[in-house]
Amino acid sequence: MLDEIILKLKRHKNKAIILVVALVVLDFLIFWQISGEGRTNRDLRIYFLDVGQGDSELVLLPGGVKVLIDGGPPNSRILGNLEKIILPTDRYIDLVMMSHPQLDHFGGLIDVFKRYRVGAFLTNGRKGEAQAFADLEKIIEENSVKTVVLAKNDVIRYENNHFKIISPDKNTLQAKELNDTVLVAELTSNNSKTLFTGDIGVNIEEELLKVFNSPIDILKVAHHGSKYSSFGGFLEVLNPKVAVIEVGKNSYGHPTAEVLKRLEGVGSKIFRTDLDGIIELIIDGQTIKVLKNI
Amino acid sequence: MASFWPVALIVLITFLAALIFFLLFIFEEKKIFVWLTVLVFFAVIGALYYAWDDLNFRSANVVFGKKTDFKGVIVNDPSLKAGSQEIVLKLSQPYSGNILIKLARYPEFHYGDELNLNGIIKKPEPAGYERYLAKEKIRGISSFPKVELIGSNRGSGIKAALFEFKNKIIGSFQKVLPQKESAFLTGLTLGGRSEFSQEFKNAMQLSGTTHLVALSGYNITIIVWAVMGLLAYFLSKRLSFLLTIFIIIGFVLMTGAEASVVRAAVMGILVLLARELGRLYDIKNAVVLAGLIMVLFNPKVLAFDVGFQLSFLALLGIIYLRPAIARFFKMGEEPGFLGWRDNFLTTTSAQLAVAPVLIINFGSFSPTSLLANVLILGAVPVTMGLGFIIAFASFVSYYLSLVFSWLAWILLSFEIFIINLFAKLSLTFSSALSWAAVFLYYIIIIGFTVYVGRNHSKTQTS
Numbered sequence: 108m109l110d111e112i113i114l115k116l117k118r119h120k121n122k123a124i125i126l127v128v129a130l131v132v133l134d135f136l137i138f139w140q141i142s143g144e145g146r147t148n149r150d151l152r153i154y155f156l157d158v159g160q161g162d163s164e165l166v167l168l169p170g171g172v173k174v175l176i177d178g179g180p181p182n183s184r185i186l187g188n189l190e191k192i193i194l195p196t197d198r199y200i201d202l203v204m205m206s207h208p209q210l211d212h213f214g215g216l217i218d219v220f221k222r223y224r225v226g227a228f229l230t231n232g233r234k235g236e237a238q239a240f241a242d243l244e245k246i247i248e249e250n251s252v253k254t255v256v257l258a259k260n261d262v263i264r265y266e267n268n269h270f271k272i273i274s275p276d277k278n279t280l281q282a283k284e285l286n287d288t289v290l291v292a293e294l295t296s297n298n299s300k301t302l303f304t305g306d307i308g309v310n311i312e313e314e315l316l317k318v319f320n321s322p323i324d325i326l327k328v329a330h331h332g333s334k335y336s337s338f339g340g341f342l343e344v345l346n347p348k349v350a351v352i353e354v355g356k357n358s359y360g361h362p363t364a365e366v367l368k369r370l371e372g373v374g375s376k377i378f379r380t381d382l383d384g385i386i387e388l389i390i391d392g393q394t395i396k397v398l399k400n401i
Numbered sequence: 402m403a404s405f406w407p408v409a410l411i412v413l414i415t416f417l418a419a420l421i422f423f424l425l426f427i428f429e430e431k432k433i434f435v436w437l438t439v440l441v442f443f444a445v446i447g448a449l450y451y452a453w454d455d456l457n458f459r460s461a462n463v464v465f466g467k468k469t470d471f472k473g474v475i476v477n478d479p480s481l482k483a484g485s486q487e488i489v490l491k492l493s494q495p496y497s498g499n500i501l502i503k504l505a506r507y508p509e510f511h512y513g514d515e516l517n518l519n520g521i522i523k524k525p526e527p528a529g530y531e532r533y534l535a536k537e538k539i540r541g542i543s544s545f546p547k548v549e550l551i552g553s554n555r556g557s558g559i560k561a562a563l564f565e566f567k568n569k570i571i572g573s574f575q576k577v578l579p580q581k582e583s584a585f586l587t588g589l590t591l592g593g594r595s596e597f598s599q600e601f602k603n604a605m606q607l608s609g610t611t612h613l614v615a616l617s618g619y620n621i622t623i624i625v626w627a628v629m630g631l632l633a634y635f636l637s638k639r640l641s642f643l644l645t646i647f648i649i650i651g652f653v654l655m656t657g658a659e660a661s662v663v664r665a666a667v668m669g670i671l672v673l674l675a676r677e678l679g680r681l682y683d684i685k686n687a688v689v690l691a692g693l694i695m696v697l698f699n700p701k702v703l704a705f706d707v708g709f710q711l712s713f714l715a716l717l718g719i720i721y722l723r724p725a726i727a728r729f730f731k732m733g734e735e736p737g738f739l740g741w742r743d744n745f746l747t748t749t750s751a752q753l754a755v756a757p758v759l760i761i762n763f764g765s766f767s768p769t770s771l772l773a774n775v776l777i778l779g780a781v782p783v784t785m786g787l788g789f790i791i792a793f794a795s796f797v798s799y800y801l802s803l804v805f806s807w808l809a810w811i812l813l814s815f816e817i818f819i820i821n822l823f824a825k826l827s828l829t830f831s832s833a834l835s836w837a838a839v840f841l842y843y844i845i846i847i848g849f850t851v852y853v854g855r856n857h858s859k860t861q862t863s
Contacts, residue, residue, distance in 0.1 A: 121738065125783070129808060136807045181506045183483040186580045195579045195814075196807055217507065222575045222583075224799070239507030 136196065151268070151297040151390040153325065154401075156188040157380045159355030161211035162305065164327060165192060168268045169297060174202045176292070176303055181214030181239060186222065188385055191401065201226040202263070203252075206305030207289045208235030213243055220246040229263075231275060231290045232256035257290055268296035273318060274311055286330065287311055293323075298392040302345065304329040304336075312341040322346040324395060325388060327353065328370070332362020332379075342373045349395060350375035351386055415445045451700040455535075461498025463540045468521055471496055474555045475514045478564040478657065480595040481506070487595075489539060490516065498540040501525075504548060512564050513556030520546020536701040563655040567591060573795035574788070577806035582813040588614030589781065590788040592656045601820075606763055608823035609752065609770020610777060612715070615708060616662035621669040623785060624652055642677050646670055660695065660702055660709035664716070667691035684720055688713070707762050711755050718754025719747055722846065725853040726750055741775055748774040753846065757839045765827075773823035777816050784812045 149169045156163040158179025165188075166174040173193070178185050193200075200223045205213050213235065219225070220243075228247055234240060247254065258280065263270040274291040275282075282288055289305030300323040307315075307329045326347035329336035331354040350370045352362045362379065370377050376397070378386045384400035419441040426434035464471075473490035476499065480487045488502050488510055500522055504510070522541040525531040534542070554561065570591065574583040584596035594602060594614055605611045628648050632641035653666045668687045675682035692713060695702055702709040723746050726732075732742060748771055759766045787809040795802035 121740075132811060133804075133808060136811075181484065183580075190579045195582070195810060198577060198803065214507070221572065222580075224576070237507075242507045242509055 139196075149297075149391070151299065153294075153301060153388040153390070154188075154192055155327070155351045155353055155378070155380055155386040155388075156185060157384045158182070158184045158188060158215060158353075160331065160357040160361070161214070161355065162206065162327075162331075162353045163188070163212075163215060164303065164353075165189065166294065167192075168265050170266060172202075172265050172268075173200045174204065174263075174270070175200050175216075175219065176204045177206050177212040177305070178203075178215030178217075178219050180211045181217065183215065183218050185215035186218055189219070189223075191385065198222070199224050199226070202229060203227075204229040204257075204290060204292070205231075206291075206303070207231060207285050208233055208237075208240055209285055209306065210235070210237040210239055212305065214239060217243050217246055220250055220252065225250070225252050227253045227255050229255050229257050229290070231258065231280060231288050233280065233285065233288050236285075268294070270294050273315060274307070279311065279314065284308075291315065297390045299324045299390045299395065301325040301327070302347075303327045306330040306333075306336075308333075308335050309338045309341075312336065312338060316341060316344060319344060324390075325349045325351070326375070327351055328362070328366065330361075331357070331359075332366045333359065334363040334365040337366045337369060339369050339372070342369055342375075346373055347375050349388065349397065350377050352377065352379045354379060354381050356381070411448045412445055415441050415448070419445075447696075447700070450697075454700050458498075458535065458538060458540075461492075461540050462496050463492065463498050463500065463522055464496065465522055465524055465541060468519070470517070470519050471522075472515070472517055472551075473500075475510055475512055475516070476556065478512050478567070479510050480593070481509075482595055483598075486510065489537075490518075499538055500541045500543055501534065501539050502542070502546065503544045505545065508550070510550070511553065511561075513554050513561050514550055515552035515555045517549040517551050518543070518546045520544075532701075532705045536699065536705040538699075559651075560654060563651055567655045570792040573792050573802055574806075576795070576799065577791060577803050578810055578813070581817060582810055585614075585813055585817060586784065586788045586791075586809060589785050590620065590792075592616040592620075592659055592662065601817075604821050604824035607765065607767060607827040608773045608820050609759075609767050609827070610773055610820050610823075612661075612711070612751075613777065613781065615712070616656055616659060616665070617712065618665040618669070619782070619785065620652070620662065621649060621665045623782075623789065624648060625669060625673070627789065639677075642673060645673060660706050661712035663695055664691045664709075664712050667694055688716060688720070707758065710758050714754045714758060715751040718750040718752075721850050722754060723747060723750040725850045728857050729849075729853050740779055744775045744778040745771070748778065757834060757842055760834050761839070767823075767827035769823055769826050769828055773819055776819050780812050780816060784809060784816065787812070 148167075148171060151169055152167040154165040154167075156165060156179065159182055161179035162177040163179040163185055164176045166176070168174065175189075200219070203216060203219060203225050205216060205228070208230070214237075217239065235243070257272050259272055259274055259276040261272045271293045272290055273293055275288050279287050286306040286308055287310065289307050289311070291305065291307060291311070292303045294301040294303070300321075302323050302325070304327055312329070323345050324347065326342075326345055326349070328350050332352045352366075354361045367377065378397065378399065380386060387398040387401045389396040389398070419438050422434050422437040422441060425431075426438065471492055473492045473496075475488045476491045477489040484506055486504050486506055486509065488504065489499055490502055491499050493515075502518070510516070520543050522543045525534045525539075525542050534540075571583075571587050574586050577583075578586060580596075581598075581601065584601075587596060588594055592614060597605075602611075605614070625645055628645045629641060632644055635641075636644070649666050649669060653662055656662060668684075668691050671687045671690065672682050674680075695709065726749060727746055732746065735742060737743065752766075752770060752774075756766045787805055791802045791805045791809060794805055
């Protein structure tokens with residue numbers, strides 16, 4: 108009996124070797140996956156992705172929940188960015204939030220929905236005017252991703268981490284200007300505050316000041332550093348320690364000298380995705396560590 | 402009518418040659434001269450056929466260099482790049498002919514969509530690109546014209562379904578694998594390089610591994626094997642034979658009918674046919690028949706399709722040169738661990754056969770590609786098999802396909818690593834080659850093959 112098995116094994120030596128190697132490797136991979144699930148990294152990590160002229164931010168909450176805000180323009184660069192951060196075998200993103208339906212914010216999300224499974228899609232509910240918006244709606248439907256419409260005062264909570272939506276309200280959501288409808292989100296996590304502002308302009312910033320009176324730590328600078336955003340009074344109240352401008356090659360003069368000067372005026376450390384590549388912030392509750400070109 | 406004089410010259414020369422051969426036959430009375438006469442006449446018929454085909458192609462009505470309104474139907478499966486998509490449009494009345502159009506990445510268009518466009522159609526440049534597009538039956542190109550969708554499903558329903566099926570499979574790879582790996586797996590199983598970065602395309606060329614993503618006998622064999630194996634349980638022999646042939650043809654249409662896969666499909670069908678009819682399969686005849694069918698279908702492939710030339714030369718190298726090399730170096734027929742000896746012999750003979758064509762067309766040929774291929778080829782069948790398993794598993798359950806993708810990921814990363822490594826290690830020599838040198842090279846290769854073959858039969862008889 109044993110001789111027979113050995114004989115058979117000898118005859119199919121190559122196949123047996125391949126099979127054993129494959130099984131061992133698969134074993135390791137499964138263990139890697141399981142241990143990855145339970146990995147309790149207690150740092151908050153915020154990535155400002157290098158997607159050219161457009162916005163895209165990935166937030167890894169303590170415990171590993173992934174929240175992607177915007178996907179940049181439709182140039183597929185977001186995929187290369189995500190693959191540098193997320194394990195190659197991890198194909199799941201918990202939440203994808205679209206700040207507002209403009210192409211330089213949602214274009215790359217179509218690729219994300221094609222290639223990743225997504226827990227839920229968060230939006231302000233407005234429809235985009237760009238032709239590609241129909242492609243986005245189609246891929247979301249094809250993958251039966253749940254869509255949730257958010258507005259002012261909605262909160263997303265995971266353990267002790269909160270995303271609080273502070274704009275738009277009923278009125279601003281109806282605005283003709285899509286930039287006024289941006290889902291502005293304030294993230295409170297690991298003893299830090301971060302404000303995601305999308306493309307808002309001065310008028311919305313003034314609205315925000317009505318509810319905002321405390322400083323924050325990290326600011327995603329509005330509208331790629333346009334001079335019609337980030338006015339002095341707003342920056343003085345927020346007084347961000349770290350200010351990140353997401354910008355690429357463009358014909359609008361972004362980021363403008365005015366905004367850079369205003370940010371310097373309030374003492375913010377400025378980082379730019381066009382110069383610094385992917386920017387990673389690691390927040391452990393005491394300090395903010397900034398890594399460039401990861 | 403620029404092509405008139407060369408054609409006339411060819412016809413004249415060949416007629417003269419035919420006359421000489423015929424006279425030789427009358428004086429010498431050797432049968433070979435009859436064959437040569439007939440052969441030369443076939444060359445004349447071929448040249449006329451080519452001229453006729455080219456005239457047809459050029460008679461299409463396209464307006465060049467002027468802003469025009471035009472209409473048409475998409476006849477290809479649009480190829481998607483990072484920031485754009487490329488469609489082939491068959492123009493509707495009053496115009497005719499096919500043009501290649503570059504459009505923004507979104508909205509995504511599909512095979513069979515009917516479009517209204519406004520833009521400038523240009524003649525392709527330089528000449529080499531024009532000849533390549535002419536081979537694809539494309540007259541002009543247009544970049545980012547204004548576009549409006551006015552209808553869909555105007556193409557063949559079968560083709561539309563096949564393309565949709567293919568894109569489902571590609572989608573299943575993209576869902577479980579990172580960008581590079583899924584693009585490479587797509588190339589291995591379904592062909593196509595549109596998703597590859599320029600860097601990776603260069604790396605494949607430098608390392609001499611581009612042929613991996615040209616569909617070939619490998620793919621056809623796997624399909625035949627899988628389909629016949631499955632169907633034989635449920636259906637009669639005759640029925641499963643017919644179905645397999647339909648599936649092969651479907652696969653060829655679905656993947657865009659590049660030269661290498663058409664060649665492999667014709668030869669594969671001949672193998673099946675020979676078995677079904679109880680006839681002997683002769684690979685030499687099969688090669689010639691495959692070539693004949695392809696040239697009849699599109700006479701331009703012979704001269705302007707590098708894929709066609711590479712595919713046939715590589716195959717001839719494997720059929721004739723491989724046994725000669727094996728005998729000359731007294732290598733046994735044992736495949737070796739993971740088939741390394743097998744892969745080494747096959748790669749060496751194929752690469753030797755195609756080297757001049759590679760140098761002329763791509764300006765480089767790397768001897769280190771032998772090692773790269775031996776290292777990769779052992780893993781390729783398993784990777785392709787896993788690719789098909791992932792695709793089918795995805796129809797059952799996403800998680801099932803995910804588990805298989807982990808194994809595929811390891812192999813794919815290994816293969817991509819080897820390709821990038823050997824791209825750096827490649828010793829390219831990129832001197833221009835004269836036609837005389839190419840001619841001499843092939844004379845030497847053929848001479849070697851014949852010499853070894855003769856010696857071998859002598860030692861056998863003695």
